[in-house]
Amino acid sequence: MARKTKSIFFTFLLCSWVVVVVAQEVAIAKSESEALGEPELEKRETLEIIIGGGGGGGYPAPSPSPSSPAYCPPPPPKPLSRLEKARRVLLKFKTLIYDPDCYTQSWNENTDTCDFNGVRCATYPNSEEKAVAGLDLNGAKLSTKDGCNLPLTGLVDSIPELTFFHVNSNNFSFTGGFPNNITTFPFFFELDLSNNKVSGQFPTQAIQNNQLVFLDLRFNQLTGPIDPKLFQRDLDVIFVNDNQFTGCLPENFGSTPARYLTFANNRLSGSLPKSLGYAPSLTEVLFLGNHFEGCLPFEIGYLKKVVVFDVSKNLLTGPIPLSFGCLKSIQFLNLAQNKLYGCVPDNLCQIPSIRNNGNLSLADNYFKEIGPSCWSLIKSKVLDVSRNCIPGLPDQKSPKECYQFYKTKKTCPNQNSFYYVPCKSHWGTQSNKPPAPPSEPVTYNALKPHRLRL
Ligand SMILES: *[C@@H]1O[C@H](CO)[C@@H](O)[C@H](O)[C@H]1NC(C)=O
Ligand SMILES: *[C@@H]1O[C@H](CO)[C@@H](O)[C@H](O)[C@H]1NC(C)=O
Ligand SMILES: *[C@@H]1O[C@H](CO)[C@@H](O)[C@H](O)[C@H]1NC(C)=O
Numbered sequence: 330m331a332r333k334t335k336s337i338f339f340t341f342l343l344c345s346w347v348v349v350v351v352a353q354e355v356a357i358a359k360s361e362s363e364a365l366g367e368p369e370l371e372k373r374e375t376l377e378i379i380i381g382g383g384g385g386g387g388y389p390a391p392s393p394s395p396s397s398p399a400y401c402p403p404p405p406p407k408p409l410s411r412l413e414k415a416r417r418v419l420l421k422f423k424t425l426i427y428d429p430d431c432y433t434q435s436w437n438e439n440t441d442t443c444d445f446n447g448v449r450c451a452t453y454p455n456s457e458e459k460a461v462a463g464l465d466l467n468g469a470k471l472s473t474k475d476g477c478n479l480p481l482t483g484l485v486d487s488i489p490e491l492t493f494f495h496v497n498s499n500n501f502s503f504t505g506g507f508p509n510n511i512t513t514f515p516f517f518f519e520l521d522l523s524n525n526k527v528s529g530q531f532p533t534q535a536i537q538n539n540q541l542v543f544l545d546l547r548f549n550q551l552t553g554p555i556d557p558k559l560f561q562r563d564l565d566v567i568f569v570n571d572n573q574f575t576g577c578l579p580e581n582f583g584s585t586p587a588r589y590l591t592f593a594n595n596r597l598s599g600s601l602p603k604s605l606g607y608a609p610s611l612t613e614v615l616f617l618g619n620h621f622e623g624c625l626p627f628e629i630g631y632l633k634k635v636v637v638f639d640v641s642k643n644l645l646t647g648p649i650p651l652s653f654g655c656l657k658s659i660q661f662l663n664l665a666q667n668k669l670y671g672c673v674p675d676n677l678c679q680i681p682s683i684r685n686n687g688n689l690s691l692a693d694n695y696f697k698e699i700g701p702s703c704w705s706l707i708k709s710k711v712l713d714v715s716r717n718c719i720p721g722l723p724d725q726k727s728p729k730e731c732y733q734f735y736k737t738k739k740t741c742p743n744q745n746s747f748y749y750v751p752c753k754s755h756w757g758t759q760s761n762k763p764p765a766p767p768s769e770p771v772t773y774n775a776l777k778p779h780r781l782r783l
Pocket of ligand 2: 483486487488489510
């Protein structure tokens with residue numbers, strides 16, 4: 330049998346779905362903006378996905394009629410439309426669930442599929458056909474009828490037109506297995522399973538889809554190491570905070586093109602990988618509340634775009650590398666509650682984005698000196714050095730505790746690297762015009778279990 334391979338190029342125009350819900354036209358989320366609460370109308374982006382090959386999952390080709398003149402079979406039944414197939418999946422799913430807030434009340438015979446609560450329709454690429462392009466069950470608290478965890482199979486894996494699946498605060502789990510066929514869905518780019526009952530190892534299948542840009546697994550019960558493949562993927566947003574991940578961050582960490590990363594409140598250990606400094610787009614990074622140890626790699630000073638860097642509540646030690654004075658976009662730098670020591674570098678306290686309403690928290694460490702520029706920051710409450718070992722300041726550790734610590738402090742390898750300044754930092758002379766006031770960081774909202782918008 331000859332295989333016909335049609336080469337089709339679909340262009341699927343993806344706009345901000347929140348905007349287009351009303352218009353009922355093509356409406357798909359480019360919605361890390363949704364999740365991150367950025368203003369939708371201003372940040373509306375159009376993402377064009379072009380795929381090659383005939384993998385669009387179209388109708389089965391009509392089989393050639395057998396050349397028997399005597400017998401004429403009845404015409405085959407008309408294949409179901411994409412929308413009708415999805416409707417059956419949704420209605421079947423409804424029969425399985427306990428829906429305490431009646432989220433799916435409108436999912437019934439008298440309602441158009443596209444008017445089902447939480448369903449977003451769009452015109453399928455290169456066709457006139459409507460399809461279910463997204464499913465938003467955020468906050469619905471769904472479980473099975475008998476109060477157990479819901480499988481993801483039979484729902485998300487059965488609507489191949491999906492571009493996003495957002496189910497924050499439900500009781501989904503991998504009972505029934507990982508919904509493997511999402512890895513082949515041609516337009517699937519956002520998976521939000523946050524605050525569900527997902528347990529087991531890092532779901533490597535979840536990142537096998539090349540289109541995926543947004544992965545939110547925060548507030549689940551995932552265990553074991555984070556798969557290093559995560560950092561090779563083209564993800565823009567990775568939220569895996571508040572699980573029970575263990576192990577070290579892999580050396581390929583710096584390969585990630587992601588902008589927003591939250592690894593907070595897990596049980597990650599080992600030292601921060603040096604390659605971290607080479608991740609090109611990092612904008613906000615939350616590592617707080619883990620068991621990271623060792624010294625701060627000077628390479629972090631290469632992060633030109635980083636606005637939020639929070640490694641508080643870990644076991645980090647050693648001095649702050651002078652390279653940190655090169656973090657030219659940093660506004661929120663939180664190194665509090667570690668075992669850092671030495672002198673707080675003066676060039677860190679000179680960074681304009683810190684000085685202008687930023688936040689530099691070094692509380693609860695073992696610093697014993699601060700650079701001259703730091704004093705005014707303490708006064709303006711930008712810099713917090715409480716509970717350190719700095720003579721002459723209130724609210725410091727006792728001399729005894731400081732003495733004990735310094736007697737047994739761990740030294741860092743490659744000491745010279747702490748003095749390396751990979752930028753020309755003449756902050757003082759270039760500040761004729763004040764920098765823009767700091768914008769609200771977005772990832773801190775990920776530290777609460779609810780969905781990120783509203
Ligand atoms: C389902 O999830 C919601 C939201 O997280 C929670 O309030 C509810 O207790 C859960 N139901 C069951 C049966 O676990
Ligand atoms: C996806 O996998 C499920 C098995 O859970 C199967 O029943 C279903 O038909 C598949 N859906 C598609 C669209 O391939
Ligand atoms: C700075 O950040 C710390 C830690 O997140 C916070 O407790 C403190 O309130 C912040 N300070 C200001 C002035 O915003």
